[in-house]
Structure formats: C-alpha cells, structure tokens
Amino acid sequence: MQDQRRVVIDYVSPSVNCGDFYIKRVVNEIVNVRAFILADGHDVLSASALFKHESDKQWNETRMSLDFNDEWQTAFSVEKQGFYDYKVEAWVDYALNWRHGIIRKIEDGQYVNSELLEGAEYINQVIKKVTLNEDKAYLKHLQDIFKNEDTYGEAINEATSDKLYNIFYNNPIKFLENTSKTYRVYVDRKKARFSTWYEFFPRSASEHEGVHGTFKDCERLLPRIKNMGFDVVYLPPINPIGEVNRKGKNNTTEAKEGDVGSTWGIGSQYGGHKDIHPQLGSLNDFKALIQKAKEQDIEIAMDYALQAAPDHPWVKEHPQWFKWRPDGTVQYAENPPKNIKIFYLFIGRAKIIKPYGMNV
Missing domain, CATH: 2.60.40.10 (Immunoglobulins)
Incomplete structure (x- = not known):
C-alpha cells in the first residue's frame, strides 16, 4: 500500500x-x-x-x-x-480529459455552458506556457467566447477544434x-555493428622460410588484407613465449630445439603481459604497424589472454595471483591424457579466469 x-x-x-x-x-x-x-x-x-x-x-x-x-x-x-x-x-492530462468529455456531451446535444467555463480555467493555465504570440492571442479569444453565452455557437466549435487540441497536447498540464x-x-x-576480421601470426609473416617474422613483415601484408575486404587485423598474443614446458610442433607436449611454442603460453625471461616478444620487434615497431594499418583504414585487434607460462615473471613477483597445489606447485591447465602446462591467472580470491582462445 x-x-x-x-x-x-x-x-x-x-x-x-x-x-x-x-x-x-x-x-x-x-x-x-x-x-x-x-x-x-x-x-x-x-x-x-x-x-x-x-x-x-x-x-x-x-x-x-x-x-x-x-x-x-x-x-x-x-x-x-x-x-x-x-x-x-x-x-x-486534465485539459485533454476536459476536451474529450465536452465533445461527448456536445455530440449528445447537451448544453455545455458550465463545461466551457471549466475550459476557460484550463486555458488560463496553458496560456502561461505557450510561447507564440499568435497562440496567446487565440487562447485569450477563447477565454472571452467561452465566458460569453452570446458566442455559444463559436465556442463549442472552437472547443472541439484541432487547433485547441494541438495547443493542449504540446503544452501539457501534468497531473x-x-x-x-x-x-x-x-x-x-x-564499426561495432559489423566489421571483417583477418587473423594471422606475425611470426609467420616473413618472406623467407624458416625465418621468424616481424612487425615490419606484417606491414607488407596490409594492402593484400585490405584488397580482400577486411578492415580489422586480429593478432594472437605478441608477448614473450614461455620456455619452460613449451609445446612443440603439431601440438606435441615437448618442444624440440628451434620450436617457437604457443603464443598463448605467455611469459619468459624476456617479460610477461606488458612486454613484446623480442623476435617480433620493438614497441615502436608495433606502433608503426598500427599507424600503417590506420593508413589502410584497418584497425589492429589483439587477443587478450590471461594465462601464463611457468616461467612468467609474475609467478615469482605475484604468487597470490595463481592457484597453488598442496605440494607447492602451481595448478596448470590439464586436458588428459595431455597436460597443457599453462597457468591461469588467479585474480584475488574470486575465481580462476579462463582464457579466451585457449588454443595451446
């Protein structure tokens, strides 16, 4: 109530x-x-x-x-x-309510002199709100004829007119x-409604087989991507790749010499999520790629992955961010019978944040 x-x-x-x-x-x-x-x-x-x-x-x-x-x-x-x-x-809306009622009574042949006097009172409230001098003059005229029985015929015509309705409607008295x-x-x-995304690995952008690609190599591909109709280049993580428990070719669990690992296994001696893989180039090289893409009306999107490799600097610097097992080791992702040894960042004490695009 x-x-x-x-x-x-x-x-x-x-x-x-x-x-x-x-x-x-x-x-x-x-x-x-x-x-x-x-x-x-x-x-x-x-x-x-x-x-x-x-x-x-x-x-x-x-x-x-x-x-x-x-x-x-x-x-x-x-x-x-x-x-x-x-x-x-x-x-x-009492003014429109009055107009609705008087129309019904007029259609029924009733004498509505008292209702016209009520209408004059509503006009007195509305006239303070109108801004056009023409409308003010019109409303003052209505006040006069609504109060004068000698102009009864004109009054009932104006009371039901569209002009008075529009003035009441546009200047409501809210009750x-x-x-x-x-x-x-x-x-x-x-662009949030629709865009076309093209994903590729910068490390695979080199013109020479067996040579690690760089951001400079990526610039060369931009006109081709533009000609295919894409307006966003989507890059996997560009951070340093972990060396401990690195994955090998074809999804094998052990890397051989020369295997570059998964870009989603983030963190090594070269840094973590705030750093760039040294073989790709420098931060200035990455900014130059963004600018070159902008010149082609292409934007750069990045995969924001929250998992970390065992040798990620944060494992030692912020151990509270990770889930530790009773034997003193860090919990890592498992997909039996293969063990995907990538750590999930543990934010506070809330929950483990599952990574996006867990293609590790």
Whole structure:
C-alpha cells in the first residue's frame, strides 16, 4: 500500500533483466521504447519518453502514442557514442480529459455552458506556457467566447477544434504524473555493428622460410588484407613465449630445439603481459604497424589472454595471483591424457579466469 500511484507504468522495454544491465546500440540507430501505462478510472492519459546523453544536462522528450490495450510506444535516435539514459513519464492530462468529455456531451446535444467555463480555467493555465504570440492571442479569444453565452455557437466549435487540441497536447498540464526507473543504453561506434576480421601470426609473416617474422613483415601484408575486404587485423598474443614446458610442433607436449611454442603460453625471461616478444620487434615497431594499418583504414585487434607460462615473471613477483597445489606447485591447465602446462591467472580470491582462445 506504500508509494501508490494512480498512473501505473510497467513493462518498460527495451531493457535487460528489468534494467539491471544496459542495452546496446550503435550511432544513429533507433531505440524503440514501449511501456504499459494505465490508471484507475477513465481519465485521458499522456506519456513521454525522456532521454539524454551522459554529457547532456537537459532531458530530451518525445511523446508516446497509445498503440493497443494500454501499450504505449515511441522512439528516439542515439547520435553520439557513449551512454544514454532513458525513462518513461506518464500523467493524467486534465485539459485533454476536459476536451474529450465536452465533445461527448456536445455530440449528445447537451448544453455545455458550465463545461466551457471549466475550459476557460484550463486555458488560463496553458496560456502561461505557450510561447507564440499568435497562440496567446487565440487562447485569450477563447477565454472571452467561452465566458460569453452570446458566442455559444463559436465556442463549442472552437472547443472541439484541432487547433485547441494541438495547443493542449504540446503544452501539457501534468497531473498525478509518475516516472519509471531510469534505463541505460550504451551507444558504440558504427564499426561495432559489423566489421571483417583477418587473423594471422606475425611470426609467420616473413618472406623467407624458416625465418621468424616481424612487425615490419606484417606491414607488407596490409594492402593484400585490405584488397580482400577486411578492415580489422586480429593478432594472437605478441608477448614473450614461455620456455619452460613449451609445446612443440603439431601440438606435441615437448618442444624440440628451434620450436617457437604457443603464443598463448605467455611469459619468459624476456617479460610477461606488458612486454613484446623480442623476435617480433620493438614497441615502436608495433606502433608503426598500427599507424600503417590506420593508413589502410584497418584497425589492429589483439587477443587478450590471461594465462601464463611457468616461467612468467609474475609467478615469482605475484604468487597470490595463481592457484597453488598442496605440494607447492602451481595448478596448470590439464586436458588428459595431455597436460597443457599453462597457468591461469588467479585474480584475488574470486575465481580462476579462463582464457579466451585457449588454443595451446
């Protein structure tokens, strides 16, 4: 019985888990807002969807229309990247309620002088909100004829006119209004809707067989990738590869001399997740690759892998990040009968983070 509202707003959509999570759009897409809105009695209702970008201070408003059986709908466009907030507002519209009632009585042949006097009172509230001088003059004229029985015929014609309806509609007097909870939509850039990804191993980009590829070698491939219609180059991890328990060719569990190992077995004497495999080149070489790709209208995407090789520097520097077995060894990934000796990073005491793309 607490916090009751005469105007009820329910089943607002779109929403995910009743608004616990935000929905997603890309720039210039439409958010179609729907809600069930009702009230006790037969009063005329009105509703709006309010929305604003996170950088805006003022809410934008788009009016909702009744679709079917208490279900209202409208839509708004999201024009900037970032978060938008949106919510539904509804109210009893007494001015439109008055107009609805007087039309019914006029159609029934009733004398509506008292109703016209009521209309003059609603006009007195609305006239303070209108901005056009033409509309102000029109409303003042209506006040005069609504109060004068000698202009009764003109008064009932104007009371039912579309012009008065539009003024009431566009300048609502909100009574018993209610507002839904606020929902969110994250608006991403247009490329988030669709892009074409091309994956290759930089170490395989060399023109010469048996020679480890570099970022410079990757630059040579960019025009070919562009000509195939791709706009994103997706790289596996470019970090140093572990030497302890390194995997060999064809998924063998033991590496032979010269085997480069799995790029997902991250970490060695050359560094960890914040470092680049020395055979690929320097950080400046990687930045140059990104710039060259940008010139081809190609972006670089990277596989963010959270597993670590046994000789990853973090094993010694941050042992609390890993799961340790009772015998003092670090728990590693197992896929019987093969043992994939890659450690999962253990974040705090929450849970082991499973790696993405565990092709080790």
